[in-house]
Structures are given as C-alpha cells and as structure tokens.
Amino acid sequence: MHTAETVVDFGGSPYDLPATLGVLQRGFADPAVQIDAQHRGRSAASGTPGAGAWLCQHIYDDAGAHLGAVTYRFDQIDASAVEVQVTATTAEAAAAALQRAPAVLGAGDDWWEFELLLDALGDRISTELAGIRRRNPGLRLPATGALFDQLVTVTLEQKVTHDQARHSWRNLLRRFGEAPPLSEEMRSKLSQGQLRLPLRPEQLRGIPSWQWHKLWVQPPLSKTVLRLAERGSAIHRLAAVPAETTQVAELAETLTSIPGIGPWTVAEALQRSHGSADLPAVGDYHLAHFVGEALTGRRTDDAGMLRLLEPFRPHRQRVVRLLGLSGFRMSRFGPRLAPEDHRDR
Template structure:
C-alpha cells in the first residue's frame, strides 16, 4: 500500500526504537520486497518517511517504521515501533532485516566462478540485498495458502478483502491511515464460510487455512526450527505441499535454498534465464542442482537482473468462485 500522507514523526514518541548497522552496503527496499503482498497490501505501506509494517507479536500488535540511511559500510536502518508489541518487534528487527543472512559462501571465488554470467552480473550490481526473516508463521502462511492454484491478482484481491473485513487498525497515532494488523490465528478461524466465498477463496483453500491454524501455537514454534525441518513439518498438514512450504520459509526463515516447485511461472522463467528454453519443475531442479544450498539466492539474483521470459503462450485464467 502506497500512502500519500503520513502523520509527522516524533522519534521520542516511539514506544521502542533501534538503529541497526548491517556493517556493509544495504538496500532496505530490496530486502523487504518479498514481504509485501502487492501494492495494495494493507499491512505494508511505502512512504517517503520509510516502510511501515503492522503485525502481531507474542506481546500484542505493533506498528513498525523502518528507514535507511548512510552509505556503504556506514549504512544503517532506523526502526521505531508503537503499540503493545513494540519491544518484541524491535528485538526482532535485525533478524527481520537479514542480519543472519550470510552470502559469503555464495560470493566465495571458487563457487562464484561456477555461476551463470547473468547471475554474477546481477550479484555485482546487488551486493546490498539480504533475505529477510520474519519468524511469523501465521502471517506468512495464510496469504500463501490463498495463492495456491490461482493467479496472484485473484489471491491478493481476496486477501485485501479479508484484511479490510477482519484486520485491525495499526496501533499508534503516527500509523499511516489505512494501515492494518493482519488477523490473528483466532480471528482467521472466526471467518465464516460466506466471507471466504465473498473473498473469492474456494472451500479447499479456506479449509486448508482452518486446518493449519487449529494448532497455531505449534505452528508458530516452527519459526524456531531450521528452514528444512520447518518446511517438512508444514507439509504434514493436509493441503500444504512443497510450493506452499517453500514460499513460507523463504519469508519466515530467510531460507537461501528453498525453491517453489509447482509455481506456475518459476520453472519456465529459470529455464529461459539459464538456457534460453522453457523447462518444467524437474528440469529446473536439474539446472539448479550445482548450486544446492544457495538456489533461492540464485533465483533472487535472476529476478533482480531484470531478465524477463518471453510472454507468448496461454495465460492462467482468473477464476471467480463467488457466483458458485
């Protein structure tokens, strides 16, 4: 969500704050980009004053503002938080911003020399990006489930509808107008069937959300496991497969290797980028095999390279389930 106007900021008015030094060049916009569910995401606002996020911590809801400054090794990010969850949110800022994301093995000369030229050129221009790690399983899982087997446009339209119906106003007087905290697990579980229907979310996806959130406490504990184990445990929930698990741990754990197998576009994109030809999931995994452990880093560099695959071919049809 792009906010035209936001209230004046008063640093002293924040309930908690932090200046984080990444110790190297840093791009806040590129790092946070995967966390935004489209330009209309009500829980994520972009404004000249910074990036605004609203979410729930174990201590309660929070509004978090992030703004970058400095250059090169002197880069920093200022974080300010308002609401009951302010202290918890500030404590999680370094992890959120990729403090634990180590690219040294990817950049090691022997490994780096094996990478395709498109990737090495992209990495040369994008040394300041990190993979974010939210640690928030419910907030990542629900919108990902909504994106199963439908277009991104359809999924985000449904997510916005549900957010406006069941999200809550972001805390703090300085929060941009319209910024919303996503529903908690309990609030998602209270959404009636007809509201899922109005949102264009079919019964299969809504049932998957309900199953996944029945044990929300256990679900949030997955944030404390490594990405591979967390992804495997997610897939024990009926309706959650490898694609959903990968999309979640990419955001919750900053996983450098998870690949969204089953994605409608990714395999063809990787195939065209690396060989000039379309491929399927099996072909994509074979192409990426030499860089196992860093496959998500490689895909991220492909996206940041600006490469676009050919646009010919059938398009996925937007489905409207609300009339059925």
C-alpha cells in the same frame, strides 16, 4: 501504547531496503506491508537512502504465547543503516519486536559464502550471477518470524491468479483485521493506504463460510486456512526454529504433514519467515520456466530447475532472488488466464 527505536547498522555494506523487504508485500495495496511508493522496484549498488517501509505483525514468544501487536516503521538513513521505530500494544511485544528487527531486515543474512562459490565455479552461469550480485549488493533475505501469517498468505495464492490472491488477502485484512498500534509520529509519516494487522487463528476461525466466498477464496483454500488456524499455537511454536538450512528443511517436512500444505506453500512461507536460502519453490506455475529460460535460454520443468540449481546448494533460493532482480523477462505464450468471478452468484 509502547514505543521503542533502534538503528540497524550494516557495517558499511550497502543495504537495499526496497529490494529486501519488497518480497514481503502482496501487491501495492497490501494492508500489512507497505514499501514507500517512490522507492518500489528501485535498486542501487550504493544502497537506497531515503527508502521506507511499514510492517504490521502479531508477536509471539517461543512457547507460542501472544505478546501483543506491533507496527514497524523502517527508514533507511544512509547507504548501510536503517532506523527502526516500533509501536506495540504491550511492553513485552515492543521489546521482542525490537530484538527481531535486524532479522526482519536480513542483517544476519550472509552472502559471503555464496559469492565465494560463484567465483570458485567460474562457469558462464556463475559469472553472470556474480555480475547480478555486484549490481545488487544490498539485497538480503528477510526473516519476519511470522510463520503463521506467511502460511496463510501463501495458501491464498495456491492455484489462483495473482489478482485473485491479492484481492483475497487485501480484503480479508480490511474486513476482519484490526487497526495496528500507531504512535503520533508514525501517523504523521503514514501518507498512503490503510494499515491492518494479519488475523490471529481465533479470528480466522470466526469467519463464516459465506464470507470466504465473498472474499473470492475457493472452498479448498479456506478449509486449509482453517486447518492452519486450528494448529495456530503449534505453528507459532515452530516459528522459533532457527534459520539454519538443516533445521529449516526438517521444519518444511513437518509443515507438509498438514493437509493442503505442500512443498510450494512451505517454501514460499519459509523464504519469508526464516529467510531460507536453500528452499526454492517447487510446483510454481511459472518459476521453473523462468529459471530455465533465464539460465539457459530454454524453459524447463521442476526437475530441470532443480538440476540447474544443484551446483549452488545451499544457496539455491539466493540464485532465484538474483534472477528476479536481473531484469530478465520470460517470453509469454498464449492469452493470460482470466478466471471467472462467481462471488455474486
């Protein structure tokens, strides 16, 4: 075991650990990402001292070589500083994880230009968005660097309910994932759940087809996951692409060339792996309705959502994240989808 620690200081600016990292957690029982239960969903204009989170990853270098497995423990020690502890299987992985930690927390994510844009536009929508931002000044866009993991996770969410997707991800890691490295100090802080590492490409390729069925993963989705696994080395290399908007857009085009990977999957993955600020998820079953109703009082489709977001380019995903924290709840029509469970047939 190799351990390291540092403090990420946000220079006096409020920081909101649960709001920032919460987007990474796939359900409360996610084995790879855990926000401490007492702070889930909480946000404060003065930051969130006392909040904590866990993150398990495999670390790769820029050439796609596996350096080792790591466990992060994040503890917000005051309104604008987070203590980071890392335990890794190798010294190289520990050093790389420590270097990546500020990006994971969103320390390089600058909202200043977006705030200036809102002031300059000055219309009703921009004024309301500026108010939401003032109530949530600690929100950042995290960049985990784990592009492969994010693509696999989002693929499992394609055209299924949240319950199905969460079940598949949770049980995939519980049945086939490895236990992450944990120092004794980390073990003393781990009071809930069971942490597991996301699967590496070779581990995914070794899962038999009947196990995917038991995991409640439909055949088209398991085939797409295996295509990603076959391209694992290349995807790990692509993870090193810088987070600038233009380069992320080019990366998105490259990824959509993989069969089964469309714009929605790529957007959802890059929002988390690269902290993409201008890649809204087109093709989401609810998002366009939500954005349209939140901004105008009327539902819209993908084209309408993009028209509404266009004035805020290159910050369109920032708008979506703010709306998610605004407290707005979309009106519901009709019964909820209740998919049949065929796993025991």
